[in-house]
Amino acid sequence: MHLKIEKRAKQGIVVLACHGRIMFGEEANLLRSALKEVLTTNRKVIVNLADVNHLDSGGLGMLVGVRSSAKADGAEIKLSGLGQRLRDVLQITKLATVFDVYDTEQQAVEAFGATPA
Amino acid sequence: MGLSPSTGPVSSPGSSIFPTLVFVQGNEQRTINLDHTPFTVGRKVDKDLVIADPRVSRDHAIITSENGQFSVQDQGSKHGTFVNGERVQRKMLERNDRLEFGVRDISYVIFNPQHATSNTAREFLSQISGIQISTDTTDLEKLTLFLEAARKLNTIGVLDEILVTLLELTLKLTRAERGYVFMKAEDGGLRLAAGRNSKGEPLLDDKTISHSILEETLKSNSEFVITDTSRSLDLAGRQSIVAYDLRTVICMPLRKPQVQATRDAAAPVENLSEAMGVLYVDSRFASRDISSVSNDILRAIATEAASLIENARLVQAEEAARRYQQELSIAASIQQRLMAVTIPEVPFARLNGRNLSCKEIGGDFFDAVNTDEGLAVVLADVSGKGVSAALLASTLQGMIYSQLAAGMPLVDIVTAVNSFFTHKHIGEKYATLIIARIRKDGELEYVNCGHVPPLLVCKNEVIRPPHGNLPVGLLAEATYSSDRVSLHTGDRLILVTDGVTEAENARGDFFEDHRLEAVAGKSSSMEDIFSALANFCGGTPLSDDCTVVELVYSG
Numbered sequence: 287m288h289l290k291i292e293k294r295a296k297q298g299i300v301v302l303a304c305h306g307r308i309m310f311g312e313e314a315n316l317l318r319s320a321l322k323e324v325l326t327t328n329r330k331v332i333v334n335l336a337d338v339n340h341l342d343s344g345g346l347g348m349l350v351g352v353r354s355s356a357k358a359d360g361a362e363i364k365l366s367g368l369g370q371r372l373r374d375v376l377q378i379t380k381l382a383t384v385f386d387v388y389d390t391e392q393q394a395v396e397a398f399g400a401t402p403a
Numbered sequence: 404m405g406l407s408p409s410t411g412p413v414s415s416p417g418s419s420i421f422p423t424l425v426f427v428q429g430n431e432q433r434t435i436n437l438d439h440t441p442f443t444v445g446r447k448v449d450k451d452l453v454i455a456d457p458r459v460s461r462d463h464a465i466i467t468s469e470n471g472q473f474s475v476q477d478q479g480s481k482h483g484t485f486v487n488g489e490r491v492q493r494k495m496l497e498r499n500d501r502l503e504f505g506v507r508d509i510s511y512v513i514f515n516p517q518h519a520t521s522n523t524a525r526e527f528l529s530q531i532s533g534i535q536i537s538t539d540t541t542d543l544e545k546l547t548l549f550l551e552a553a554r555k556l557n558t559i560g561v562l563d564e565i566l567v568t569l570l571e572l573t574l575k576l577t578r579a580e581r582g583y584v585f586m587k588a589e590d591g592g593l594r595l596a597a598g599r600n601s602k603g604e605p606l607l608d609d610k611t612i613s614h615s616i617l618e619e620t621l622k623s624n625s626e627f628v629i630t631d632t633s634r635s636l637d638l639a640g641r642q643s644i645v646a647y648d649l650r651t652v653i654c655m656p657l658r659k660p661q662v663q664a665t666r667d668a669a670a671p672v673e674n675l676s677e678a679m680g681v682l683y684v685d686s687r688f689a690s691r692d693i694s695s696v697s698n699d700i701l702r703a704i705a706t707e708a709a710s711l712i713e714n715a716r717l718v719q720a721e722e723a724a725r726r727y728q729q730e731l732s733i734a735a736s737i738q739q740r741l742m743a744v745t746i747p748e749v750p751f752a753r754l755n756g757r758n759l760s761c762k763e764i765g766g767d768f769f770d771a772v773n774t775d776e777g778l779a780v781v782l783a784d785v786s787g788k789g790v791s792a793a794l795l796a797s798t799l800q801g802m803i804y805s806q807l808a809a810g811m812p813l814v815d816i817v818t819a820v821n822s823f824f825t826h827k828h829i830g831e832k833y834a835t836l837i838i839a840r841i842r843k844d845g846e847l848e849y850v851n852c853g854h855v856p857p858l859l860v861c862k863n864e865v866i867r868p869p870h871g872n873l874p875v876g877l878l879a880e881a882t883y884s885s886d887r888v889s890l891h892t893g894d895r896l897i898l899v900t901d902g903v904t905e906a907e908n909a910r911g912d913f914f915e916d917h918r919l920e921a922v923a924g925k926s927s928s929m930e931d932i933f934s935a936l937a938n939f940c941g942g943t944p945l946s947d948d949c950t951v952v953e954l955v956y957s958g
Binding site: 310311314343344346347348350351354378379380381384 | 784
């Protein structure tokens with residue numbers, strides 16, 4: 287298991303900063319639980335993937351699944367800090383059109399409409 | 404398909420409590436407890452044993468019991484009921500009889516077969532010969548009983564039979580009326596595992612057993628022995644004892660001794676492990692014999708029983724694991740057969756494909772179909788790993804193959820597949836795929852659903868047609884479109900799965916697109932891609948399946 291999730295809040299928005307990798311199995315399950323838990327009390331969540339070196343098809347499927355059910359509940363998940371490889375994957379799978387993706391966490395925060403302190 | 408390993412309760416099918424039927428049909432074998440009569444057999448879905456074959460009548464036969472004897476009775480079926488090959492109207496059943504309903508030699512039922520012992524079980528059980536008996540014991544009868552038990556236990560392999568033999572032995576020794584073994588369940592409560600009376604008849608749990616004593620024994624992990632309740636003052640709270648006039652109650656925890664090695668190897672310390680259950684015997688009369696049967700012997704029985712139960716559980720777990728492995732191999736071999744592609748022979752194009760599996764059962768597949776619409780090829784990669792990915796892959800393959808064979812438009816095919824999988828709410832499972840179809844005039848149409856872009860090699864120049872869509876199975880509202888390219892003689896279309904581009908070498912570098920394009924542009928052989936891949940990875944094993952498919956237009 288190579289995933290550590292750091293939870294923090296920025297101007298009222300919850301950020302889950304991931305460190306390690308997100309693969310089908312334990313890691314995807316861990317992030318899914320963390321997201322589900324955060325979504326019970328928050329409508330705006332950012333998943334920071336800057337320190338994620340590998341996201342496989344299982345991890346991607348999990349993100350899409352959680353995002354879809356969040357959207358159905360009126361919540362929104364944005365992704366930030368994607369490296370070149372992750373951006374390529376989102377490009378090939380056309381999921382870049384489905385997810386809101388930002389270079390930095392701060393940009394994602396601002397996109398949610400929160401004003402910087 | 405039933406691929407989950409069985410987590411059996413203490414009394415599983417095959418227990419000596421009920422007779423069993425073993426139903427065999429082709430590769431399938433099922434054991435059913437004959438736990439009620441009449442037991443119905445037929446084609447109707449509400450039967451106890453449903454045999455879905457047109458030659459089996461809806462109400463075919465029943466199994467009844469009278470005075471402990473079982474009989475099979477034909478219910479006026481069209482094709483008859485057979486016992487050991489002979490057609491019968493009504494017949495009393497004996498152990499190992501072979502029953503057939505309507506069909507011969509296709510499926511059959513064995514009545515109460517002898518339980519086969521595995522060699523591993525026999526090995527474990529041979530340790531009963533190491534029973535420790537207190538040196539006070541001189542009673543020959545008691546020793547004889549132990550030896551009888553040892554012999555019996557050596558010939559069986561099931562937990563339930565061990566427990567029953569244990570009970571019979573204990574009842575004989577203590578001359579008690581009733582004996583029970585209760586095992587601790589996962590929730591901490593006690594479940595009846597076996598019950599016998601001194602006449603050898605099976606007993607079920609009832610109110611007359613003192614459950615308070617059972618629980619206390621389990622919790623305190625120490626013995627409870629009362630040989631004459633009339634003399635004990637400490638029983639005010641024991642309702643069962645008072646109400647049902649129980650005079651003698653003995654309750655022993657079942658636990659294995661855990662021998663811990665200490666620094667002084669000559670004197671190992673025996674620690675008490677947690678109780679896994681209790682052995683309980685009672686009588687309505689005060690037993691003088693109880694006091695003469697020393698507690699040591701009962702303790703020895705309880706300890707030995709605990710070891711045997713533990714071993715039997717291990718054997719059961721081992722067998723369950725083995726059965727699961729077997730089912731998994733059957734699944735893998737079925738999948739292999741599904742994945743075997745017959746490359747269609749077509750005058751205007753040449754097709755080649757190879758799959759390098761790194762797993763026993765996988766989520767990659769490719770297939771090819773030739774119709775009037777052209778030669779179509781599909782390459783797909785299901786998300787995740789293992790059995791779940793393989794299951795989806797096989798379903799996907801079937802859907803796509805049949806629609807290609809029917810000449811359906813490519814966009815309609817992927818739309819239908821996406822619709823099917825998203826509506827089934829499988830969860831986070833999806834697939835990336837490419838379907839390409841080439842006509843004899845060189846017109847190529849393709850739909851890329853989230854997959855690694857294909858390589859189009861025209862005279863050593865490598866192009867990556869960029870058109871793409873979402874994967875299938877991910878979003879119900881996704882829409883799909885295709886793209887077209889005109890091929891000239893000698894042009895090659897190469898499809899790969901991401902196992903190729905994401906193959907790693909020892910340094911952690913990935914094979915990546917540029918290396919793939921380099922070898923595709925230089926060489927006209929698909930095998931060179933695999934060689935380049937092998938050279939790049941060196942000794943590093945593949946972490947994902949690799950598939951390469953090549954279509955050459957010879958127009």
